[in-house]
Amino acid sequence: MPWAQLPESLYFRPSSKIVSMIRVLLLLILFLPALAHAQYGRQWSSGEILHEMHKLGKLGRVLYLAAHPDDENTRLIAHLANHERVDVAYLSLTRGDGGQNLIGPEIGLELGLIRSQELLAARRTDGGQQFFTRAYDFGYSKSADESFEKWGKEEVLSDVVWVIRRYRPDIIINRFSHDDPRGHGHHTASAMLSFEAFDLAGDSEAFPEQLQYVEPWQPKQLFHNVSTWWDKSLPERAAQDPTIISFEVGEYEPLLGRSMGEIASISRSQHSSQGFGSLLQRGSNTEYLQWLKGLPVKEQLFDDEDVAWSRVEGGAAIGAQIQGLIADFNAHNPAASVPALIEVARAIEVLPSSHFRDARLELVHELILQCTGLWCEATTGYYKVLAGDAIKVDVTALNRSDVDVKFMGVHLNGSDTALSYGLLRDRTHLVPMTLNIAADHPATEQYWLVEDKLPGMFVVDDPMLRGNAESDWPFSATLRFEMMGYRLEHRIPVIHKWADRAKGEQMRLLKVVPPLTVNPSEPVVVAPNRDVARIKVRLRAHADGQTGVLRPEVPAGWTCEPASANFELQRKNEETVLSFDLRPGTNAKTGTVKLVAETNEGSYSQSEKEINYDHIPVQTLLYPSEVLAVNFELETTGKRIGYIEGSGDDVPKALRAMGFEVNLIAPEDLGGTDLSVYDAIITGIRAYNVHNALEGVNHHLHEYVRQGGNLVVQYCVSFGLVTEDIGPYRFRISRDRVTDEEAQATILAKKHPLLNHPNKIVNEDFDNWVQERGLYFSDDWDEAFTPLIAWKDPGEKEPLKGGLIAARHGEGMFIYTGIAFFRQLPAGVPGAYRLLANLVAGGKSARNER
Numbered sequence: 001m002p003w004a005q006l007p008e009s010l011y012f013r014p015s016s017k018i019v020s021m022i023r024v025l026l027l028l029i030l031f032l033p034a035l036a037h038a039q040y041g042r043q044w045s046s047g048e049i050l051h052e053m054h055k056l057g058k059l060g061r062v063l064y065l066a067a068h069p070d071d072e073n074t075r076l077i078a079h080l081a082n083h084e085r086v087d088v089a090y091l092s093l094t095r096g097d098g099g100q101n102l103i104g105p106e107i108g109l110e111l112g113l114i115r116s117q118e119l120l121a122a123r124r125t126d127g128g129q130q131f132f133t134r135a136y137d138f139g140y141s142k143s144a145d146e147s148f149e150k151w152g153k154e155e156v157l158s159d160v161v162w163v164i165r166r167y168r169p170d171i172i173i174n175r176f177s178h179d180d181p182r183g184h185g186h187h188t189a190s191a192m193l194s195f196e197a198f199d200l201a202g203d204s205e206a207f208p209e210q211l212q213y214v215e216p217w218q219p220k221q222l223f224h225n226v227s228t229w230w231d232k233s234l235p236e237r238a239a240q241d242p243t244i245i246s247f248e249v250g251e252y253e254p255l256l257g258r259s260m261g262e263i264a265s266i267s268r269s270q271h272s273s274q275g276f277g278s279l280l281q282r283g284s285n286t287e288y289l290q291w292l293k294g295l296p297v298k299e300q301l302f303d304d305e306d307v308a309w310s311r312v313e314g315g316a317a318i319g320a321q322i323q324g325l326i327a328d329f330n331a332h333n334p335a336a337s338v339p340a341l342i343e344v345a346r347a348i349e350v351l352p353s354s355h356f357r358d359a360r361l362e363l364v365h366e367l368i369l370q371c372t373g374l375w376c377e378a379t380t381g382y383y384k385v386l387a388g389d390a391i392k393v394d395v396t397a398l399n400r401s402d403v404d405v406k407f408m409g410v411h412l413n414g415s416d417t418a419l420s421y422g423l424l425r426d427r428t429h430l431v432p433m434t435l436n437i438a439a440d441h442p443a444t445e446q447y448w449l450v451e452d453k454l455p456g457m458f459v460v461d462d463p464m465l466r467g468n469a470e471s472d473w474p475f476s477a478t479l480r481f482e483m484m485g486y487r488l489e490h491r492i493p494v495i496h497k498w499a500d501r502a503k504g505e506q507m508r509l510l511k512v513v514p515p516l517t518v519n520p521s522e523p524v525v526v527a528p529n530r531d532v533a534r535i536k537v538r539l540r541a542h543a544d545g546q547t548g549v550l551r552p553e554v555p556a557g558w559t560c561e562p563a564s565a566n567f568e569l570q571r572k573n574e575e576t577v578l579s580f581d582l583r584p585g586t587n588a589k590t591g592t593v594k595l596v597a598e599t600n601e602g603s604y605s606q607s608e609k610e611i612n613y614d615h616i617p618v619q620t621l622l623y624p625s626e627v628l629a630v631n632f633e634l635e636t637t638g639k640r641i642g643y644i645e646g647s648g649d650d651v652p653k654a655l656r657a658m659g660f661e662v663n664l665i666a667p668e669d670l671g672g673t674d675l676s677v678y679d680a681i682i683t684g685i686r687a688y689n690v691h692n693a694l695e696g697v698n699h700h701l702h703e704y705v706r707q708g709g710n711l712v713v714q715y716c717v718s719f720g721l722v723t724e725d726i727g728p729y730r731f732r733i734s735r736d737r738v739t740d741e742e743a744q745a746t747i748l749a750k751k752h753p754l755l756n757h758p759n760k761i762v763n764e765d766f767d768n769w770v771q772e773r774g775l776y777f778s779d780d781w782d783e784a785f786t787p788l789i790a791w792k793d794p795g796e797k798e799p800l801k802g803g804l805i806a807a808r809h810g811e812g813m814f815i816y817t818g819i820a821f822f823r824q825l826p827a828g829v830p831g832a833y834r835l836l837a838n839l840v841a842g843g844k845s846a847r848n849e850r
Helices: 016-039 046-056 074-082 109-126 144-151 153-167 185-200 208-212 234-240 260-268 316-327 334-349 355-372 651-657 667-672 694-706 830-841
Strands: 061-066 087-092 129-132 171-174 221-224 244-248 286-294 375-379 390-398 405-412 415-422 428-436 476-483 486-500 504-509 516-520 524-526 533-541 546-553 558-561 565-569 575-584 591-599 602-604 606-611 619-624 626-630 640-644 661-664 680-683 710-714 731-733 778-781 804-809 812-817
Touching (some): 046 355, 061 074, 061 185, 074 087, 074 109, 074 260, 074 286, 087 109, 087 153, 109 129, 109 260, 109 606, 109 619, 129 153, 144 153, 144 185, 153 185, 153 208, 171 185, 185 286, 234 244, 316 334, 334 355, 334 486, 375 476, 390 476, 405 428, 516 591, 516 602, 524 533, 524 651, 533 546, 533 591, 546 575, 558 591, 565 575, 667 694, 680 830, 694 812, 710 830
Parallel strands (some): 061 087, 061 171, 087 129, 375 486, 516 606, 640 661, 640 680, 680 710, 710 812
Antiparallel strands (some): 221 286, 244 286, 390 428, 405 415, 405 476, 476 486, 486 504, 516 533, 546 565, 546 591, 558 575, 591 602, 731 778
């Protein structure tokens, strides 16, 4: 909800002491999870410990701001975090939900989950932190105005101000220009919001409802991260323009064993879904920052005084302590630094509360734990539990140093165990505990997915969650220790771990699931020509004794056979699949089928989907158990289709739903396969970007077309093609796209068979499309091609004609299309099915028509 709509109960005026406590708690929420996640699962080397000690001595903070995952400059972030050793965070307006996916079929919310985790992996690599606003990535936008209209400018602006006030950066750096409208509208919008928020964050009259949690904060300077990518004359301009500062960012860091370029390359390569894997960069590199606002620009981003402890009241002596700590560090015995670290911690604790005081106190606590080699775990035999369960959790602590560490107790989800004994070196100490889960505990999911989103924004009612990169651990244990009379706490997640024979030790966070999940095999089923559409539903028990009946609730005009089905799942993790036949009546319209499983314990109507890739933690989504049933008129020609998968899409499922037999063909097998048995061959999205083998075997596809076959090539990105000779005739793939899903379609070749047979394509076929018309259109082609449809986005003068082009070759037809079938078909758009059926037919029912 908007800030202005927060409940009045949140507008209380607490005492100054309570305000101080709230702000300290907020900073702990902000920083502790980042440190805990960084430490969880790995021990720092001596070099990393010393590196963090150097960082302990610096008090500077930078916020980098852009629009999407992968927009950030990982080289600059790595330099700031690991060479300048200041705090740096990246604020991405969106989670990248509207992008494409190179590694699988996930799009929309599921892709946003993947890309959020890829960003977190990148930050764990380059040393930064991560924030988001509530803005939903609705796809490519050609203007900032469109972005603001779909998001709600004030809502996103309030989130940017909120993050600035929480994080309290000295400097903000924009990735993009705020006054250059060229390029992605989200990019320009991100810079415009930052430019405005720079002043508003320090204005107590701007978003005053935030001030019960945070204070106004005025950053010192705002920069634009200008680049030679856009401006080749930048080095010469920077030499003459005092408002542009430049600096080296390719430094080698001996304590980490890598250069900033290497760290940045590894960080950028975490964006696997976007195909951003890169070679490691080594050697000199320069970054440029154009001053925009704030204090006058200096020759460098920070000088020594800017980041010294003396900037904090009472901090000068602490800076000297830290320098002594660094000078005395023994890489062979990090534990020898614990007494000095404890003295630093005591000195920091007595300082007045501030963002630096609280963040550095957490860092020094982490350094104490790392120097002792203290290893702590809270493990259970499961990774899935139910609300109301009570399960055993083993809390273990292992001291791997000679430091006298006393184990003082454990707090676990409301249960507390008091202890008082020393941890013997290299002896694992076990504390068995019981985790009692509340009967009304909600199922575990990421916080921004709990409520149904608005068209352009996620709904996050709790302001304390806004900006966070992800939900906190579902369950955690807080262990209390005492060393040399100093007490500190260490919070860790409750996990399940096991050994995988191929991958070694694996672990997952403990999560809460419903007793029964109801998972339809497909989110959309089609019933063309009022044919029967079959729904398959997989029921999975997450508890013993799940017995009941599943009842599909069908929309008006539809019938279901059977009307219900009984199930009996005796054991946890047992599954069964039930099938139902839907038939639309004469007046049936597209509608939603709701699937409800009824047991003696209650009714269940949630489906669960897990996203499991090796480079990110497993992600779980909970959806309503619903299926969109679509009824429309459809004619098809041909029976067998060969499909060459690309980077991942669900088009083969849609083709099978249309009645086609679909065989998947590996590119390597094209030379030894009888292609003549196929009425059409279709290549998946980005096939010519991801399959190197296509370069050597593509001539087999050309020959297939020449002998009468029909080849449909779905969009490929314009860069990184394995061959430029995709078709039998020349055509060029561009970055042209039509982003308005409602853009008017203009039929360019009204008599062309692809628009008439077996389905007559009419204006209504372009209704109810989602996100976009298409992308990576052709912008130049041989005269053998015929462009079939033109679109243009609002405000553009010339329509784009290269979204669907076709050419006869011998007895067959070659088709290239940038139309976003991979989005429209899973969304159940009837016109997309009808048009695809025509492309599959390839005009074979009307050979003589031109």
